[in-house]
């Protein structure tokens with residue numbers, strides 16, 4: 488999968504929010520392999536709600552303004568390295584779990600009102616993926632997720648801000664890999 492590109496200027500974001508539905512459609516066709524388990528799946532409609540899509544992108548936009556580390560990209564090609572397409576949703580489930588528990592909850596007083604709505608939306612998605620498993624060993628997946636966690640921990644609070652600034656990418660990647 489090609490690394491996701493993030494728009495560099497804000498006027499593009501509105502168009503992107505609408506356009507991402509289109510992109511999700513295209514990416515889904517690309518990764519046409521069936522998921523290993525039927526539980527690694529989210530309904531397309533989760534990603535077609537204009538209101539929560541807007542809230543997610545607004546949250547990302549606000550956090551991006553506070554993120555001055557442009558060298559690091561957390562959600563991108565490297566995260567998926569060595570991981571089969573049908574395991575991507577399971578990988579994103581791990582990233583989502585980390586994001587909720589170790590980033591959004593500690594930062595939950597910030598970026599209101601977006602934060603609260605996005606957290607409750609993502610918590611629902613996370614519980615819908617609770618039975619998502621892969622067959623066999625998941626060491627290779629845990630290794631990539633651990634690298635992301637280590638990067639965030641190393642950056643400290645600015646790492647957490649970066650994760651929030653990539654909330655649009657998290658949203659699109661979940662749609663891309665789990666629909």
Ligand SMILES: *[C@@H]1O[C@H](CO)[C@@H](O)[C@H](O)[C@H]1NC(C)=O
Nearest residue numbers: 500501502504541542544545
């Ligand atoms: C979200 O909605 C608000 C209000 O309708 C609008 O001003 C803003 O540009 C939208 N943001 C995105 C990223 O779509």
Ligand SMILES: *[C@@H]1O[C@H](CO)[C@@H](O)[C@H](O)[C@H]1NC(C)=O
Nearest residue numbers: 583584585587588610613614
């Ligand atoms: C994260 O994963 C742990 C362990 O599987 C689970 O107990 C917890 O409920 C998950 N958290 C969320 C927010 O899904």
Ligand SMILES: *[C@@H]1O[C@H](CO)[C@@H](O)[C@H](O)[C@H]1NC(C)=O
Nearest residue numbers: 553554555556644645646648
């Ligand atoms: C942005 O950079 C300034 C100056 O280097 C630093 O003091 C500040 O903590 C940084 N902000 C974040 C969110 O990392």
